[in-house]
Amino acid sequence: MSFLQVAQPTKLRGSIWPWYTLLAGALLVAYFPTVRSLINGPWQTEQEGHGPLIIAASLWLVWQARRNIAGAEIKSAPVTGWLLLLLGLVLMFLARTQDVLTVEAFSILPVLAGCVLIAAGWAMLRVLAFPIGFLFFAVPMPDWLIDAATVPLKVFISNVVTHVLYAAGYPIAQNGVMIMIGTYQLLVKDACSGMNSIFALSAIGVFYAYAFRWNEKLRSLILLLSIVPITIAANFIRVLALVLIAYYGGPDLLEGPVHDLTGISLFIVAILLLFLLDSLLGVAATILRRAKGRSPHRQLASQPSGS
Structure with missing residues (x-):
């Protein structure tokens, strides 16, 4: 018998849900100023007023995919995940300091993708790819x-x-x-x-x-x-x-x-x-x-x- 065992991908376990909840809370805190700016600005206009509906639709798509999420294999992809996460955070920081709301709102896409890769890997990202990408329609278009x-x-x-x-x-x-x-x-x-x-x-x-x-x-x-x-x-x-x-x-x-x-x-x-x-x-x-x-x-x- 070999003493070395290859780590196999695992299913989503209930014990890791608290970590996902903590990660979601951190994202909410980080992007609370962004959401507040969207509510007080573009989302009050006829042109961008559909933004909250886009977010609600993305959450509904995640709920519809809950079985695939529960059955997805967990195999972290930290290198690509951290690169995407850092890219998104840099975009958010630069856009917020320069008051460029479009880029600031767009930065949530690589941040979410990076978090999913770090926490669960490519299989989970494939399940959540469309709900995350659909959030693009909530980003206000540049003037x-x-x-x-x-x-x-x-x-x-x-x-x-x-x-x-x-x-x-x-x-x-x-x-x-x-x-x-x-x-x-x-x-x-x-x-x-x-x-x-x-x-x-x-x-x-x-x-x-x-x-x-x-x-x-x-x-x-x-x-x-x-x-x-x-x-x-x-x-x-x-x-x-x-x-x-x-x-x-x-x-x-x-x-x-x-x-x-x-x-x-x-x-x-x-x-x-x-x-x-x-x-x-x-x-x-x-x-x-x-x-x-x-x-x-x-x-x-x-x-x-x-x-």
């Missing part, structure tokens, strides 16, 4: 990125709305993001660019594809690629409706509840279009499977041979 995407989107939507209404016979013209219809001039604001909905709908699309369509890779990919076009199409409908409301009822109707209602309607329409596309993809997949089942080669192969 320069938002500005770079917002202006072209506003110009594009204004241009399409103007051409459609002009072709329909309305007295309309356009100058950049200024739309002149009848005797009124309407300015297409940043909220009408669709960027707010793109961020939120992207998170919903990724969550939906992972939770319900993960085994259908092509279908999931098409759904994810369709998010931006669907959001732009829904926002076009919103701006078109606002312009027509102003033309028939005056621009005063666009202030307050009507503008907010069209924003909510835009998001609902975008989600419905996403689910409609998913249904159409499901129908197309069913038709293709039936067509393959009725192919001549299969029919010939199923016929009994003669005597």
Whole structure:
């Protein structure tokens, strides 16, 4: 008998849960100022208000994976884990001292990944990879990125709305993001660019594809690629409706509840279009499977041979 024994990976034992609880508490203390800054800042805006929902969805995904977590093999990967943890902590420190909230919030991703590798290893990280990565959607986007995407989107939507209404016979013209219809001039604001909905709908699309369509890779990919076009199409409908409301009822109707209602309607329409596309993809997949089942080669192969 050999006196040397190779350490084998173990399952997650109840005795180590207190250490995980202590680690979670340390993370909460370290990132409490970050969460407070997010609550008092970006999470109060329409654009980033979905942040708390992203965190709740990530926790729900962890709960759904609890069986895989309990059965995961524990084999620490300290080298890679410490590198990721130190990288995340350095990012957090530099971002907090320089007041760069986007980087500070993003640093939680390598910190969490590093902690998982140190405590449990690669098998556990594979189980928790998506819940951790999904937290990316809770990170507020930098202003320069938002500005770079917002202006072209506003110009594009204004241009399409103007051409459609002009072709329909309305007295309309356009100058950049200024739309002149009848005797009124309407300015297409940043909220009408669709960027707010793109961020939120992207998170919903990724969550939906992972939770319900993960085994259908092509279908999931098409759904994810369709998010931006669907959001732009829904926002076009919103701006078109606002312009027509102003033309028939005056621009005063666009202030307050009507503008907010069209924003909510835009998001609902975008989600419905996403689910409609998913249904159409499901129908197309069913038709293709039936067509393959009725192919001549299969029919010939199923016929009994003669005597």
